[in-house]
Amino acid sequence: MILAAAWRRSALGAAALGFACAGVMMMATPAFADFRVCNATQGLVGVSIGYRAATGWVTEGWWHIEGSTCKTLIEGALSSRYYYLYAEDAERGGRWDGPINMCVAEREFKIAGAGDCFARGFQRAGFQEYDTQEQASWMVQLTDEPAAGASALPGTGAQ
Secondary structure, three states: OOHHHHHHHHHHHHHHHHHHHHHHHHOOOOOOOEEEEOOOOOOOEEEEEEEEEOOOEEEEEEEEEEEOOOEEEEOOOOOOOEEEEEEOOOOHHHHHHOOOOEEOOOOOOOEEOOOOOOOOOOOEEEEEEEEOOOOOEEEEEOOOOOOOOOOOOOOOOOO
């Protein structure tokens, strides 16, 4: 109680307390790093990701991302330079794809290895490569006008 009264009487003490609290808050806040996908369309999108892990290639899915929202697919600092993404519009049937073939499944999955998809009971999909240039975080935005190499969504006029 006495210490609190002394701090209240001193403008310097109040400023010092403010700086001390700000320093504690800054140290307690974790660094922001992850791989996020934002769905800039109005429909529901299913997303899968591929990446190189210490044990080899891995694909994971499905994240369901509502229109005009984002989801984090990988939390924390990115450990690979290249990530691969495949997404489907659940309502209109369009997709965001690319030339890199990897395995997917109909339901939630985590698949080790990118080859022999059919022989192992999986489906094959074409993933788009994203070069993160070894940055700690990355964000991909899915729009009605997919990036080069991606299929146009019906009714958008994209080629």
